[in-house]
Amino acid sequence: MIEQALVSVEDLAFVAALRNSTYMYPLVNAGHIFGVSMLVGGIVPLDLRLLGLWRHYPVMMFVDVLRVTSAMGLGLAVVCGALLFATAAVDYAGSLLFQGKIALVVLGVSNALILGRVLKRLGIRSLPMKSRMPPFLRAGAALSLVVWISVLILGRLLGYF
Numbered sequence: 063m064i065e066q067a068l069v070s071v072e073d074l075a076f077v078a079a080l081r082n083s084t085y086m087y088p089l090v091n092a093g094h095i096f097g098v099s100m101l102v103g104g105i106v107p108l109d110l111r112l113l114g115l116w117r118h119y120p121v122m123m124f125v126d127v128l129r130v131t132s133a134m135g136l137g138l139a140v141v142c143g144a145l146l147f148a149t150a151a152v153d154y155a156g157s158l159l160f161q162g163k164i165a166l167v168v169l170g171v172s173n174a175l176i177l178g179r180v181l182k183r184l185g186i187r188s189l190p191m192k193s194r195m196p197p198f199l200r201a202g203a204a205l206s207l208v209v210w211i212s213v214l215i216l217g218r219l220l221g222y223f
Contacts, residue, residue: 068155080149104129104135157223166209
């Protein structure tokens, strides 16, 4: 039943056109890469700040700017990624690499949402700039780094296996 649905997705006219296009598939792929770079490029500096780098800058400066960049990147990566998935839905759905990547994306997004809520609840704006972050925030930042780097690695491996 699920495989039939995935085959139906692959057989959609616009998906077949995308798969066979000389220009559109590479553009969608580039859009996915750009979205991922915005997402990870926003998250990594924030995680590093939570881990103790750049203590002379307020944490919320990172949060205020990079949250928006990361959210826009996530949106673009999801839309373009869904289009790329549709071109070979059966193969991707059966791939342990892809399944692992999606599970880690869900974990990474959940972690980011939790960290955002915790930062807001703690009133982190009132912390002195040079103070150490609480251990649970540092743990969340370390988890985030591991998760998003793993997503990148699994995403790249998908192209080769």
